[in-house]
Structures are given as C-alpha cells and as structure tokens.
Amino acid sequence: MKQEHIQFRCSIYEKKMLKLKAKRAGLSLSEYCRGSALGHSIIERLTLEQLEHYSMLVKYKNNFKRISNMFKKRNPKLAKEVGELANEIRNHLQNFNR
Numbered sequence: 001m002k003q004e005h006i007q008f009r010c011s012i013y014e015k016k017m018l019k020l021k022a023k024r025a026g027l028s029l030s031e032y033c034r035g036s037a038l039g040h041s042i043i044e045r046l047t048l049e050q051l052e053h054y055s056m057l058v059k060y061k062n063n064f065k066r067i068s069n070m071f072k073k074r075n076p077k078l079a080k081e082v083g084e085l086a087n088e089i090r091n092h093l094q095n096f097n098r
Helices: 012-025 029-037 047-071 076-097
Strands: none
Touching: 012 029, 047 076
C-alpha cells in the first residue's frame, strides 16, 4: 500500500508534457512519474487511427503472401518479389508491436 508522498517542482510546460505522456500511456500522472523514475519501460497506447493502420498492414501482408503462393509455379521471380514484400511488411509489424 502506498502511503508516502514525494513532491518535485517543474515548469508549467513540463507538467503539461508529463500529463500528456501519462494520458497516452493510459496511466495517472503519479503512476507515470513513478514508473519513469524506477526505470520501467512505459509504452504509449495506440490511437484508433494507429490501430486501423496496423490492421490494414496485416491485411496487405496476408494478401501479398496469397499472391506469392499463387505465382510460385507460373512465375517464380514474381513470387519471390511479392514474398519479399510480404516479409518486409511483417518485419514492420513486428517492430510496431515493440
């Protein structure tokens, strides 16, 4: 149970930035400051727009993989290029998750 209080001074601009970052991470200001001070990794929540873009990239990756599979026998070079594109999208998606 948390019973101790710590206070620190900051400028109005710094306070607004801390509140904004805490809101983006889905935390209260005190939780955000405590986590930052203790060295915890604080990850911002995704906005609705970012989630839409993420799901669109997932669809593109799946479609390019399907196209690559269709062309494997007929045009191996095209299949390879499309497969590489799908892998590149997948790598971006994996980085997006971090």
